[in-house]
Amino acid sequence: MSKLLKVFLIASFAVASFSAKAVTVASWGGAYTESQQKAYADTYTDPSSIQFENYNGGLGEVRAQVESGSVTWDLVDALPGDAITGCDEGLFEDITTEIAELSTPGPDGESMLEDMENNGLEYHSGWDCCVPQIFWTYVVFYDPDAFPGDKPSSMADFFDVEKFPGKRGIHTWATGIVEKAMVADGVKPSAVPTVLRDQTGALDRAFAKLDTIKDHIVFWSSGAKPLELVKSGEVVMSIAYNGRVGAANLAEGENFEYIWEGQVLDQEYLCLVAGAPNRDAAIDFMMHASTPEAQAEQAKYITYGPMRASGIPIIQAGEPWGPGGVDIMPHMPNTPERLKVSIVSDPQWWSDNGAEINERYSAWMGN
Amino acid sequence: MEVPISTAELLTTDGVPLKQSLKKAERKNKIRAFLLVFPLLLFIIVTFVMPIGDMLLRSVDDTQINTVFPNTFSEFKKWDKEKDELPPEEVYKALFEELAYGDKIQVGRALTRMNYSKSGWKSLIKNTSRAIKKAVKKNEFPDSYKDFLITANDKWADPTYWYAMGQMVNFQTPIYYYNAIDMTYDQDQNVIRQEENRRVYVQTWIKTLKVSVYVTFFCLVLGFPVAHLLANLPLRYSNLLMIFVLLPFWTSLLVRTTAWIVMLQQQGVINGILVWLGILNDDGRLSMVYNETGTLIAMTQILLPFMILPLYSVMRVIPKSHMRAAQNLGAKPATAFWKVYLPQTIPGMSAGGLLVFVLAIGYFITPELVGGKDGKLIGSWIAYHLKTTLNWGLCAALGAILLGVMLVFYWLYNKIVGIDNIKLG
Numbered sequence: 001m002s003k004l005l006k007v008f009l010i011a012s013f014a015v016a017s018f019s020a021k022a023v024t025v026a027s028w029g030g031a032y033t034e035s036q037q038k039a040y041a042d043t044y045t046d047p048s049s050i051q052f053e054n055y056n057g058g059l060g061e062v063r064a065q066v067e068s069g070s071v072t073w074d075l076v077d078a079l080p081g082d083a084i085t086g087c088d089e090g091l092f093e094d095i096t097t098e099i100a101e102l103s104t105p106g107p108d109g110e111s112m113l114e115d116m117e118n119n120g121l122e123y124h125s126g127w128d129c130c131v132p133q134i135f136w137t138y139v140v141f142y143d144p145d146a147f148p149g150d151k152p153s154s155m156a157d158f159f160d161v162e163k164f165p166g167k168r169g170i171h172t173w174a175t176g177i178v179e180k181a182m183v184a185d186g187v188k189p190s191a192v193p194t195v196l197r198d199q200t201g202a203l204d205r206a207f208a209k210l211d212t213i214k215d216h217i218v219f220w221s222s223g224a225k226p227l228e229l230v231k232s233g234e235v236v237m238s239i240a241y242n243g244r245v246g247a248a249n250l251a252e253g254e255n256f257e258y259i260w261e262g263q264v265l266d267q268e269y270l271c272l273v274a275g276a277p278n279r280d281a282a283i284d285f286m287m288h289a290s291t292p293e294a295q296a297e298q299a300k301y302i303t304y305g306p307m308r309a310s311g312i313p314i315i316q317a318g319e320p321w322g323p324g325g326v327d328i329m330p331h332m333p334n335t336p337e338r339l340k341v342s343i344v345s346d347p348q349w350w351s352d353n354g355a356e357i358n359e360r361y362s363a364w365m366g367n
Numbered sequence: 368m369e370v371p372i373s374t375a376e377l378l379t380t381d382g383v384p385l386k387q388s389l390k391k392a393e394r395k396n397k398i399r400a401f402l403l404v405f406p407l408l409l410f411i412i413v414t415f416v417m418p419i420g421d422m423l424l425r426s427v428d429d430t431q432i433n434t435v436f437p438n439t440f441s442e443f444k445k446w447d448k449e450k451d452e453l454p455p456e457e458v459y460k461a462l463f464e465e466l467a468y469g470d471k472i473q474v475g476r477a478l479t480r481m482n483y484s485k486s487g488w489k490s491l492i493k494n495t496s497r498a499i500k501k502a503v504k505k506n507e508f509p510d511s512y513k514d515f516l517i518t519a520n521d522k523w524a525d526p527t528y529w530y531a532m533g534q535m536v537n538f539q540t541p542i543y544y545y546n547a548i549d550m551t552y553d554q555d556q557n558v559i560r561q562e563e564n565r566r567v568y569v570q571t572w573i574k575t576l577k578v579s580v581y582v583t584f585f586c587l588v589l590g591f592p593v594a595h596l597l598a599n600l601p602l603r604y605s606n607l608l609m610i611f612v613l614l615p616f617w618t619s620l621l622v623r624t625t626a627w628i629v630m631l632q633q634q635g636v637i638n639g640i641l642v643w644l645g646i647l648n649d650d651g652r653l654s655m656v657y658n659e660t661g662t663l664i665a666m667t668q669i670l671l672p673f674m675i676l677p678l679y680s681v682m683r684v685i686p687k688s689h690m691r692a693a694q695n696l697g698a699k700p701a702t703a704f705w706k707v708y709l710p711q712t713i714p715g716m717s718a719g720g721l722l723v724f725v726l727a728i729g730y731f732i733t734p735e736l737v738g739g740k741d742g743k744l745i746g747s748w749i750a751y752h753l754k755t756t757l758n759w760g761l762c763a764a765l766g767a768i769l770l771g772v773m774l775v776f777y778w779l780y781n782k783i784v785g786i787d788n789i790k791l792g
Contacts, residue, residue: 056754057754057755058753058754058755059754059755059757060753060754060757061754063757081755082755085479085757087475088475088476088478088479088489088493089472089475089476089478089479089757090471090472090475090476125493172735172739172740172742172743207564217740218657218739219657219739219740219742220739221735221736221742222736228628232632232634232635233634234632234633234634348489348490349490351489351490352482352486352487352488352489352490353486353487354755354756355482355483355486355752355755355756355758356486356565358751359565359567360564360565362567362571362743363564363565363566363567363570364564365740365743366567366570366571366574366740366741366743
């Protein structure tokens with residue numbers, strides 16, 4: 001064997017073993033992962049040790065990795081429902097003690113979990129395996145030019161095709177819509193989860209409300225779609241992920257307006273996969289990514305709000321926090337006055353009933 | 368004169384019977400041949416036979432939950448639903464114990480399974496477990512386990528949860544197959560139809576089959592003339608045209624799908640031109656996308672090359688002289704085409720048709736993007752349950768039915784056309 005080849009082989013083994021040490025984080029890709037890269041990885045002690053990989057949500061791949069025993073992901077960026085199921089099933093590792101010992105407390109000495117409760121969240125079993133990331137929301141937005149006179153401002157307006165004629169963009173799964181329909185039907189936003197959970201017939205009520213606009217809906221299934229639909233005039237208003245609308249307003253010079261009433265706040269977590277190859281390094285990164293500072297930092301790059309209450313004062317004190325010297329708080333979903341008219345989605349209830357409601361919702365769409 | 372025939376065995380030069388020696392040489396060849404094929408065989412077993420076998424097993428398997436609640440289930444089976452509204456004390460006691468001492472992760476996995484049979488199991492068991500563990504920690508064991516559980520959560524007094532438990536008390540179950548066609552069990556394990564507002568799968572199956580058949584048909588109608596043109600043009604022109612067929616074939620699926628949305632939407636290119644020409648007025652724009660029309664158009668275009676290529680390679684080798692000879696013998700062009708040319712293209716049509724149909728029936732990304740509310744084909748449901756609800760049993764059952772449908776079509780095809788008639792070139 002030539003000397004060169006030997007050197008090359010040794011070098012490649014060295015590289016392989018080196019790159020195997022990197023903590024692999026499965027996340028959603030696009031602008032969101034980019035904001036994580038900048039806010040969490042670039043501010044970490046060793047940015048090169050964090051590698052992001054794209055995935056499309058759900059626990060399918062995680063379960064396949066854990067069941068087959070060849071785990072390649074260390075961390076997964078998960079929705080709360082997946083965090084709960086993953087933690088219950090042991091797909092994510094229970095790190096309650098690590099979180100209690102290693103997480104950064106808030107400025108008044110409150111623990112990370114207390115800090116989250118201060119933000120209106122309730123404990124669920126996902127908290128045993130995961131650390132908080134951001135709030136994102138299903139929000140209705142529109143192009144003000146489409147309404148020369150009165151502008152829609154409430155969920156009732158979104159469901160009123162007489163007063164505001166035109167099509168509405170709605171996604172093809174039930175999360176977020178059911179809650180909005182309840183608000184349009186007169187339920188106080190903060191009471192929606194309780195009503196859905198405890199009142200029999202609440203779902204029928206939501207579906208009856210949806211029936212009233214059924215012929216005026218364009219359904220979308222990927223996050224970029226609602227912006228295209230509204231921009232092209234295909235619909236006059238649409239439900240969207242607020243981060244997408246924020247990016248269009250901040251980076252592309254659009255002038256969309258939101259209807260904050262009835263926005264549905266959902267959570268996002270970073271969870272440790274059971275049997276992760278770089279467990280300790282991954283936990284260290286989790287603790288870094290869940291500090292109030294790191295969470296506030298992420299708001300510089302995307303309009304998703306920190307899940308720790310103590311992240312918000314950091315942003316407020318640092319304004320203009322947004323790109324190019326823009327104030328970011330006006331674009332954030334979880335300011336105190338917006339929270340008053342918002343629904344905090346109940347992941348445990350969705351985790352119980354999601355499959356059934358989604359089947360019902362699909363049957364409703366198809367008929 | 369008679370030639371004496373030796374009855375003695377033929378021997379090779381080294382004295383070994385020829386037969387044996389030949390066999391030996393042959394055996395070496397056989398082993399060598401087998402060894403050559405072996406990697407391929409292994410590959411097929413590992414990547415094809417085993418996963419499909421595993422899928423079929425999963426579609427009827429209910430072992431996991433039965434290992435978590437063995438005592439609860441065996442006591443449950445003794446419950447006489449006619450006599451008592453709620454299960455007897457023994458069932459509550461067994462459940463209490465199995466939740467108190469069961470492995471947390473195994474119970475967690477069982478929860479996911481239980482929730483398929485009735486929504487709400489997950490939080491019910493989790494809340495109850497918490498109460499039970501608290502009691503066990505304090506060493507406080509109740510006199511009546513039934514009362515304890517019902518106090519912990521009043522849903523334990525709701526017989527519908529107990530009825531739903533009946534779906535999982537066996538190690539093997541056909542329930543996933545029933546679910547895949549909108550059926551379920553009632554309280555006595557009789558098969559009944561799913562609640563009306565949850566019936567989605569039958570209509571999805573019908574829609575999937577309809578779309579696949581239509582797409583195959585449109586591909587054939589559109590692909591045939593193109594393939595014919597390609598096969599009959601001089602090479603330099605046909606090569607150029609071939610690039611037009613292959614270029615989209617090599618382009619990303621998502622790019623093509625998005626391009627169709629730009630073309631077809633109400634504020635899109637086609638509607639724009641029609642309005643500009645005055646054929647449509649501005650309020651009467653056609654909706655050609657986010658419905659079934661969009662699905663059919665986009666899928667047909669995307670799958671068209673799979674029809675054109677096999678047709679082309681079959682048509683290219685049909686001698687041109689056949690048509691000329693037929694017409695020479697007095698057939699009109701249409702008759703000659705119908706009687707002489709068309710039958711010779713059947714292998715190509717079959718290959719293309721089967722390819723397009725097989726691909727179409729499992730399609731889900733394109734229909735979801737352009738299909739709007741009609742865009743959920745059976746593939747979407749498999750992906751949904753695989754990723755979101757983790758109901759792999761139902762996934763496997765849906766997959767197995769899909770496989771069954773394919774086999775039925777294959778069998779029909781073999782009966783009507785004959786499988787040896789298929790040709791890719």
